[in-house]
Amino acid sequence: MMEDFNSETDSDYTSYWRDWFVSSRGNEYFCEIDEDYLTDRFNLTGLNTEVPYYQYALDLVTDVFDLDADDDLREQIEKSARHLYGLVHARYIVTTRGLAKMLEKYKKCDFGKCPRVICDGHPLLPMGQADLPNMTTVKLYCPKCEDIYNPKSSRHASIDGAYFGTSFHSILFQVYPALNPEKSLRRYEPRIYGFKVHAAAALARWQDNQRDELHYRLGEFDMSYRFIEESESEDDVEFDEGASEVRTERVTGDAASGRMDLGN
């Protein structure tokens, strides 16, 4: 496990604290920040006012800490070091190297799997609902259902969301678009003794119609969108009129009213 976090830019002597930090229980969501990144003051802009005992905390994180402090002070500095690490982490994980490290962890399911049954255990990504610290705790984003979840373990549930930020998970899929999972049409249908529950079925029908209509309107703009269940033989780039004849007939009326709704 440990060797995964070592970066080739770090010497063996300078990553003890970070090694210890990222391998501690409860810190599995963090990747190891490169020493190069931590020692470039530009990357730390503004953090000196956010973190108490800033210089000592930074020294501790970069393993040049050399202070005879009593236990109380040491504890304070240790706390500051963790906070500083988290805040720098949010900046680091949207860099090329940081994204690559988090991608490795995502592929290994280090952030857990989506609890939604129809997502089939899709890997999650950590995210914050705020970029400022002490607002909300870390949440987990599933790119398959595009929803967010609370972490299962209480150790993870108490981590500040600002250590991951609001944009990281979206940037990851911008940088690695091929990773974006195919969206599925599958969904849970509530039934009573085999019969669909009326209100839920009506809503599902309405949603299906809306989806068809959107599909059609995107087609008018030459934008095709395919769900995982739809066959590969359908035209890839352009909206294939032949393949969508049935759908077209069905939604013509709705599409017209849809345009009216948009005021076009």
Ligand SMILES: [Zn+2]
């Ligand atoms: Zn999901």
